Amino acid sequence: xxxxxxxxxxxxxxxxxxxxxxxxxxxxxxxxxxxxxxxxxxxxxxxxxxxxxxxxxxxxxxxxxxxxxxxxxxxxxxxxxxxxxxxxxxxxxxxxxxxxxxxxxxxxxxxxxxxxxxxxxxxxxxxxxxxxxxxxxxxxxxxxxxxxxxxxxxxxxxxxxxxxxxxxxxxxxxxxxxxxxxxxxxxxxxxxxxxxxxxxxxxxxxxxxxxxxxxxxxxxxxxxxxxxxxxxxxxxxxxxxxxxxxxxxxxxxxxxxxxxxxxxxxxxxxxxxxxxxxxxxxxxxxxxxxxxxxxxxxxxxxxxxxxxxxxxxxxxxxxxxxxxxxxxxxxxxxxxxxxxxxxxxxxxxxxxxxxxxxxxxxxxxxxxxxxxxxxxxxxxxxxxxxxxxxxxxxxxxxxxxxxxxxxxxxxxxxxxxxxxxxxxxxxxxxxxxxxxxxxxxxxxxxxxxxxxxxxxxxxxxxxxxxxxxxxxxxxxxxxxxxxxxxxxxxx
Amino acid sequence: xxxxxxxxxxxxxxxxxxxxxxxxxxxxxxxxxxxxxxxxxxxxxxxxxxxxxxxxxxxxxxxxxxxxxxxxxxxxxxxxxxxxxxxxxxxxxxxxxxxxxxxxxxxxxxxxxxxxxxxxxxxxx
Numbered sequence: 001x002x003x004x005x006x007x008x009x010x011x012x013x014x015x016x017x018x019x020x021x022x023x024x025x026x027x028x029x030x031x032x033x034x035x036x037x038x039x040x041x042x043x044x045x046x047x048x049x050x051x052x053x054x055x056x057x058x059x060x061x062x063x064x065x066x067x068x069x070x071x072x073x074x075x076x077x078x079x080x081x082x083x084x085x086x087x088x089x090x091x092x093x094x095x096x097x098x099x100x101x102x103x104x105x106x107x108x109x110x111x112x113x114x115x116x117x118x119x120x121x122x123x124x125x126x127x128x129x130x131x132x133x134x135x136x137x138x139x140x141x142x143x144x145x146x147x148x149x150x151x152x153x154x155x156x157x158x159x160x161x162x163x164x165x166x167x168x169x170x171x172x173x174x175x176x177x178x179x180x181x182x183x184x185x186x187x188x189x190x191x192x193x194x195x196x197x198x199x200x201x202x203x204x205x206x207x208x209x210x211x212x213x214x215x216x217x218x219x220x221x222x223x224x225x226x227x228x229x230x231x232x233x234x235x236x237x238x239x240x241x242x243x244x245x246x247x248x249x250x251x252x253x254x255x256x257x258x259x260x261x262x263x264x265x266x267x268x269x270x271x272x273x274x275x276x277x278x279x280x281x282x283x284x285x286x287x288x289x290x291x292x293x294x295x296x297x298x299x300x301x302x303x304x305x306x307x308x309x310x311x312x313x314x315x316x317x318x319x320x321x322x323x324x325x326x327x328x329x330x331x332x333x334x335x336x337x338x339x340x341x342x343x344x345x346x347x348x349x350x351x352x353x354x355x356x357x358x359x360x361x362x363x364x365x366x367x368x369x370x371x372x373x374x375x376x377x378x379x380x381x382x383x384x385x386x387x388x389x390x391x392x393x394x395x396x397x398x399x400x401x402x403x404x405x406x407x408x409x410x411x412x413x414x415x416x417x418x419x420x421x422x423x424x425x426x427x428x429x430x431x432x433x434x435x436x437x438x439x440x441x442x443x444x445x446x447x448x449x450x451x452x453x454x455x456x457x458x459x460x461x462x463x464x465x466x467x468x469x470x471x472x473x474x475x476x477x478x479x480x481x482x483x484x485x486x487x488x489x490x491x
Numbered sequence: 492x493x494x495x496x497x498x499x500x501x502x503x504x505x506x507x508x509x510x511x512x513x514x515x516x517x518x519x520x521x522x523x524x525x526x527x528x529x530x531x532x533x534x535x536x537x538x539x540x541x542x543x544x545x546x547x548x549x550x551x552x553x554x555x556x557x558x559x560x561x562x563x564x565x566x567x568x569x570x571x572x573x574x575x576x577x578x579x580x581x582x583x584x585x586x587x588x589x590x591x592x593x594x595x596x597x598x599x600x601x602x603x604x605x606x607x608x609x610x611x612x613x614x615x616x
Contacts, residue, residue: 166587171516
């Protein structure tokens with residue numbers, strides 16, 4: 001049974017997605033319970049799978065019994081198990097949150113909303129578990145198609161943003177596929193583990209370098225790495241409020257995960273550290289993204305756009321950690337990736353809540369939530385502290401391990417970039433806090449109007465998760481160090 | 492220099508691939524019409540498919556079926572895998588085109604135009 005879990009985790013949301021239009025035709029009220037049930041089953045299954053991985057070692061799932069490298073392989077190891085758990089739990093919490101806000105934002109297209117969300121989640125779990133370069137492409141495209149449709153679901157302004165996202169995303173996918181073609185032409189295999197065994201003797205080939213560049217470029221578009229981030233702020237600002245919290249934490253982070261898989265599993269840690277300067281290039285790009293993203297966030301007035309730029313900056317921080325080439329940095333990067341996913345979800349929960357209750361879209365209007373929304377304000381404070389990196393939140397420990405790794409590697413540019421991004425993050429959160437707490441405009445006193453129960457539950461759960469991640473950071477990082485490290489990474 | 496040109500001319504398919512790819516990219520960037528952008532996007536996708544077919548093409552090859560008498564040699568087979576991959580990639584491309592055309596129709600209903608400049612000027616109002 002346990003060896004079938006990867007397929008079950010993928011198939012539960014997938015079947016629910018396929019069933020959703022039929023259920024919606026029968027009765028729209030059933031869509032939400034069915035979607036939540038599917039995601040709950042997926043979450044429970046992924047937790048039990050991760051427990052199994054920790055105690056019994058990684059699962060390699062060979063489709064239709066064809067052993068890899070001939071057949072298609074899915075890998076559920078310490079890293080993908082962790083990520084699957086993150087994806088399914090966040091999806092469950094986010095769909096719970098989106099309940100009350102959904103119908104208004106998307107004009108009654110309820111069955112389609114749940115279909116696309118579930119399709120997105122199943123495709124993301126496919127990317128996370130894929131052990132094969134082409135499989136990553138297919139699931140990347142399924143996930144992207146679902147996200148284009150989700151961004152454009154509400155119509156109006158969002159359509160243009162969705163169209164731009166589609167054009168750029170498809171270009172990214174084409175570049176990635178081209179890179180896969182180069183790799184296949186050189187190595188004759190698509191299985192990542194098999195590529196890793198063939199590559200060391202082929203490193204002189206220019207085709208490997210070209211293929212690597214194309215793949216990294218394609219994934220960089222998908223993860224909105226500066227300067228290829230053009231699609232993200234518009235898409236996330238214009239997407240409906242019930243959809244941004246699910247796109248922002250998951251889509252870019254899973255693209256980062258695909259890059260980790262390719263760099264450290266398909267190429268191998270030894271290759272990327274010693275033979276190819278790709279880690280250096282990506283970490284420089286990450287440093288630029290961390291600073292530029294935070295800098296652009298500073299000048300934003302719209303709440304959602306500000307948070308979107310914050311997300312761009314944090315993708316850079318994750319890449320810095322992962323590309324340091326040592327265990328501490330890698331573990332810090334992965335830990336920060338998980339933290340960042342939770343933080344992004346809470347940030348867009350807040351943006352959705354203040355609009356849901358008070359119709360607030362801009363930072364200056366945040367004065368109106370003072371004394372009105374204690375839960376939302378508390379969540380904002382917690383996530384703000386975590387984004388800046390103040391203990392005991394998860395964000396602090398993620399940055400802490402990244403900086404420790406950078407000091408180990410003697411990479412002082414990375415340390416400087418993390419610190420600069422931290423200062424800029426502090427600056428834009430001070431701006432937000434100033435409007436929420438200090439700005440002395442006379443506020444008309446309404447009776448306190450808090451968000452409905454499900455939204456409160458989700459926001460509270462994830463804010464608590466930020467603190468808990470901080471408190472158990474030692475254990476989580478130990479888990480990553482023991483089970484999720486690529487082979488051959490130096491200590 | 493003459494040697495490089497010789498190498499280029501001996502690989503007309505790859506030259507064609509580069510031309511189609513860059514042509515598609517140019518159309519995507521330079522044209523304001525949304526449908527033309529989609530045509531450019533589709534050209535880029537098609538050029539990648541063309542690339543895969545090129546690297547797996549083999550003249551005088553046979554079908555990849557193993558007979559019991561062992562008369563066939565694996566060396567003679569045309570590799571089926573890239574072709575199968577491209578069937579998947581074509582399906583992905585068709586799905587992308589479907590979603591994008593649906594988006595364009597929705598944009599046209601909203602703005603009564605397909606010109607990007609005009610849509611953006613309407614959006615700013």
